[in-house]
Amino acid sequence: MTDHTTFEHDVLVIGAGGAGLRAAIEATAAGVSVGLICKSLLGKAHTVMAEGGMAAAMGNVDDRDNWKVHFSDTMRGGQYVNNWRMAELHAKEAPDRVRELEAWGAVFDRTKDGKILQRNFGGHRYPRLAHVGDRTGLELIRTLQDHGIHQGIDVHMEVTVISLLKDGDRVVGCFAYEREHGRFRVFKAKAVILATGGVGRAYRITSNSWEGTGDGHALAYHAGAELIDMEFIQFHPTGMVWPPSVRGILVTEGVRGEGGILKNSEGKRFMFDDIPANYKEQTADNEEEGWRYVTGDKNARRPPELLTRDHVARCINREVKAGRGTPHGGVYLDIAWIKEKIKDAPEHIKRKLPSMYHQFMQLANLDITTTPMEVGPTTHYIMGGIRVDADTQASTLPGLYAAGECASGINGANRLGGNSLSDLIVFGKRAGEYAAQFSKENSHGSIDDAQIDREAKRALEPFERVDGENPFAIQHDLQGMMQDLVGIVRQESEMLEALDGLAKLNERAKKTFVPGNIDFNPGWHTSLDLRNLLTVSEAITRSAIERKESRGGQFRDDYPDKDPEFSKFNIAVKEVNGEMQISRVPIPEMPAELKQVIEEMG
Amino acid sequence: MAKATFSIRRGGRDGGEMVDYQAEVSEGMVVLDAVHQIQAESAPDLACRWNCKAGKCGSCSAEINGMPKLMCMTRLDTIDLSQTVTIEPMRAFPPIKDLISDVSWNYEVKKRIKKFNPRKPDAEDGTWRMQQSDIDRVQEFRKCIECYLCQDVCHVLRDHNKHEEFIGPRFLVYTAALEMHPLDTENRTEDLKDMFGIGYCNITKCCTKVCPEHITITDNAIIPLKERVVDEHYDPLKKLVKLFRKK
Incomplete structure (x- = not known):
């Protein structure tokens, strides 16, 4: 034996x-x-x-959020074949589970009134992700x-x-x-x-x-x-594409949640070109409205960069195949551009996305507060x-x-x-x-x-x-x-x-x-x-x-x-x-x- | 493509030797890529730990040309490749095999630190309120990925082997995160003084220098903890008060 x-x-x-x-x-x-x-x-x-972050309809940032909105967002995102x-x-149950983590010592980022802060993410109607920076x-x-x-x-x-x-x-x-x-x-x-x-x-x-x-x-x-x-299989739209040894490493969707935009080699924000019918009503149709959304305007609709991952990944794939990709076969993800909109942009980016800053600086010699990243789809989740x-x-x-x-x-x-x-x-x-x-x-x-x-x-x-x-x-x-x-x-x-x-x-x-x-x-x-x-x-x-x-x-x-x-x-x-x-x-x-x-x- | 030579520690718990391997170098490569290449092509039984390959899990700690580093975050273009590059396991812990050392002591130490004990929820909704400015410091400590490079470089552990008496920088940071947590009600200063050996640290700041998460271990965590210990246990006035209380 x-x-x-x-x-x-x-x-x-x-x-x-x-x-x-x-x-x-x-x-x-x-x-x-x-x-x-x-x-x-x-x-x-x-x-x-x-x-x-972790999605939980606590309504700390936008009190219109509740389990019903989260439920319907999840079903819509899953194209109705979910359980x-x-x-x-x-x-x-997600809100209670998140609060339980706090009782066990987790230290989430805070809102101004001292509650757990929630951020925007693809496919979520309201800011919903409890988070700690990007870790x-x-x-x-x-x-x-x-x-x-x-x-x-x-x-x-x-x-x-x-x-x-x-x-x-x-x-x-x-x-x-x-x-x-x-x-x-x-x-x-x-x-x-x-x-x-x-x-x-x-x-x-x-x-x-x-x-x-x-x-x-x-x-x-x-x-x-x-x-x-x-x-x-979920192909996450934004993985690193350069240098070769880091190809596939994740670039958080939080970059787009904080105002990052996707552009092709012609400088065009291509995500505006293809918004699926069932998301048309929820999606901004111009850049200015998209920016207002990520900065908390409750009357604005979310930018198309925050459409669901399957869709964004396919759009990137399409741009690259059509010859509008970056030198290393991706598209540009630009968070540096927000310096046009806010004063202390580099500091803001480092505070909100510290590990992304660190990851690109160390692995790709690239400063995301000044230069757009090159990104492309990466196998992420089943x-x-x-x-x-x-x-x-x-x-x-x-x-x-x-x-x-x-x-x-x-x-x-x-x-x-x-x-x-x-x-x-x-x-x-x-x-x-x-x-x-x-x-x-x-x-x-x-x-x-x-x-x-x-x-x-x-x-x-x-x-x-x-x-x-x-x-x-x-x-x-x-x-x-x-x-x-x-x-x-x-x-x-x-x-x-x-x-x-x-x-x-x-x-x-x-x-x-x-x-x-x-x-x-x-x-x-x-x-x-x-x-x-x-x-x-x-x-x-x-x-x-x-x-x-x-x-x-x-x-x-x-x-x-x-x-x-x-x-x-x-x-x-x-x-x-x-x-x-x-x-x-x-x-x-x-x-x-x-x-x-x-x-x-x- | 350029080639580089890597001298890697091979062997088990009882001893080992440095063995030379060649790897092809391409743009952007990190040390872990070279180790993987060697593993896939010439030494499938070469043991190394790794997980995320993005500096987030703290598994691939090693000593590269004698410096404690994460293999996944050390680019080859920051190293002089005209010389042989040495890769060894962390030396402050017993070797297991090749690049792997036995870090189980760290897991035991953590269990000895009194766990988080929050005050009762005091907001209307049964939770707490905390201001961002009150948690910035704790969040800095909680960035720790437990790579144990700070433990590796600490001379109290590395050279003097005080593992029984001293918990090392990682766990002083961990204790600081608990002590400075706005909700925590526990007091760990006596443990710091007696069981955790905080007095052994003589603030050489080697730990801060090697931290891949750039946590200011000494200035922000250890020194404030030392001050608390001094305040509570060595303040002459408080000592006097304590003496009277005992009677």
């Missing part, structure tokens, strides 16, 4: 970003024992990179971390999960390795929460760290859970993920819960900026609460030693070969292929080509060879991550082929329009006999009172 150490917890949380930490805190508060697995060190998860119940819960994610994760370490959570750092363990249909734990010595660990748990974040490393140009390899998506899928909406029950975050498998980016539903076809951090704390809390409840109602399941032996054998294969494929090379090839064939603009023939490519990459991934020993060996870790990346890439591609229309994060060159038929269901994938099976899951009818909210909000 495989040599391993066993740990036992009532609730096991896999992933220690905002959602995982919030879930762990909630489960501990319910009085059950909690284990928290971090792929990296505690406090380093991808949440730290979130910049702009409406999740959008409702999220809009209603809100750091504030969130540090607050949860510093609160959590006093709650009695057992933290397992630098541990990666290889597979979920099952007893019949039920998930009863997981099989993992610790990085330092590569030793195997078995975690027994009455309930498991996946909070593993996104899949960005499947693409070459991405804002995601090495950790974003779709682990939770793939673990759930291989355990038999359903994933939905996998075709909806709307799709594990299918969950809106209230409890329970997956389609008993004992398995999911929260945050690896879960799906709230965002529909496109996520609004700022809705991610609030999603983490709203649904992280819910997942923790209901997983704890499940763990109280159930005893531990039994662990299948044969499954452990199988997984261990597979995991160690790269060391047994004397020669083989370089895992870094396979990952590199996969990223290039997904970028080229299943990227921001898609068509069927290319995606079919991608499926062939994935089959070949799968074969290569079975023949990886890793030199060195098992102690902290990144080659080995990359080799194990490949399975997850390949799984989610296939799910993205198959789902994208199935959705024969353009909506939100999915743009099809061969089906450039929205098709009302496709607003009636989500696309689901599930593993059946080792094959990926696609199905269409009807979206339940929205209750009359929510329909009315949407109608009222126009």
Whole structure:
């Protein structure tokens, strides 16, 4: 039998970003024992990179804001294929979750009357994002971390999960390795929460760290859970494009929220050229009105730079393809121009966007207070993920819960900026609460030693070969292929080509060879991550082929329009006999009172 | 394309050696890019920590040509590449493997600091009011990305190994953020004096110099904390009052 150490917890949380930490805190508060697995060190998860803020309709800056406006903004942004119940819960509960963070020590920027300040962001009708300069994610994760370490959570750092363990249909734990010595660990748990974040490393140009390899998506899928909406990938419109080594690093939407404008190489503000019909009424039609909006004029409509991310990303893509891009293949994002409007502009920019100033100064030798930035789309977020029950975050498998980016539903076809951090704390809390409840109602399941032996054998294969494929090379090839064939603009023939490519990459991934020993060996870790990346890439591609229309994060060159038929269901994938099976899951009818909210909000 | 030579520490907890690698240098590259290139092409088992690659997570701390720095924020065009560039792990902590050191001590230290304890909400809506000017200082401290470069460069830890008695600049900043938080009601000055060893700091300001977030660690955090300790524990008048109170 495989040599391993066993740990036992009532609730096991896999992933220690905002959602995982919030879930762990909630489960501990319910009085059950909690284990928290971090792929990296505690406090380093991808949440730290979130910049702009967390959306919560507190109405501190504009008292016309309330949950109904937030709900309808979220549904409109998601093009109405969201899980409406999740959008409702999220809009209603986010303000309390934000205030709770303040009670745990978070220090948000303030309004003049001493309340939590809120800023403008794309797709949000009113200033709604609670923030700390442009480092809100750091504030969130540090607050949860510093609160959590006093709650009695057992933290397992630098541990990666290889597979979920099952007893019949039920998930009863997981099989993992610790990085330092590569030793195997078995975690027994009455309930498991996946909070593993996104899949960005499947693409070459991405804002995601090495950790974003779709682990939770793939673990759930291989355990038999359903994933939905996998075709909806968010390409954030503004990633850095130069120099090459920083390509993809995020430039916060907060730049545009503070008055930053997008221009092409001809100096034109091209976003005015293409305003979607369903946003026409909410969007300024001249530059002067746009400026009034970002400076707080309640009668002004927002500038087109603050349209939803899917749309802005496509407009940038169009400008570049039409030959109106910058020397390095992006467009200009200009915040320096506000010096025409306000006196102490450079100081204002440094105060509002300190880490952007720092990032460009240090990595690109560029002073954003004097010079426009070059930006272009970068793979940022996946709307799709594990299918969950809106209230409890329970997956389609008993004992398995999911929260945050690896879960799906709230965002529909496109996520609004700022809705991610609030999603983490709203649904992280819910997942923790209901997983704890499940763990109280159930005893531990039994662990299948044969499954452990199988997984261990597979995991160690790269060391047994004397020669083989370089895992870094396979990952590199996969990223290039997904970028080229299943990227921001898609068509069927290319995606079919991608499926062939994935089959070949799968074969290569079975023949990886890793030199060195098992102690902290990144080659080995990359080799194990490949399975997850390949799984989610296939799910993205198959789902994208199935959705024969353009909506939100999915743009099809061969089906450039929205098709009302496709607003009636989500696309689901599930593993059946080792094959990926696609199905269409009807979206339940929205209750009359929510329909009315949407109608009222126009 | 130009090539540069990097001498990287290889080895485990028990010792290691410097091994030379070549990497191709392109415009805008940072040290972490070179390490990744070496990892992907010639040393897949070369261990290094990294996450965000944008100076926000504080994972890729190392000593580059002997200077504590984030690998992701150190551009190659700021280094003399005609000489071999050395990359070593942080030396104030035990090595684990290659560029990785064991920073678990830091996590233990943090747990010993009394947690945030806010006063009761006093605004009508059950929350608090705070003015921006009252939180500017705390927000400066909360920029910390926990890269531990300040701990690495602090001679009390690095050269004198006072890890048992001294919590280091990172956690003095952390304590300062709590002590200066407008809502916090806890008092940590006695801990600072007795358990946290604030007296060991002799204000050489090395920590401030290496901070990638440009936090003025010594002037804004440590010195004010030292003053509080002095005010509360070494003020002769207060001492007298305390003496009488005890009786």
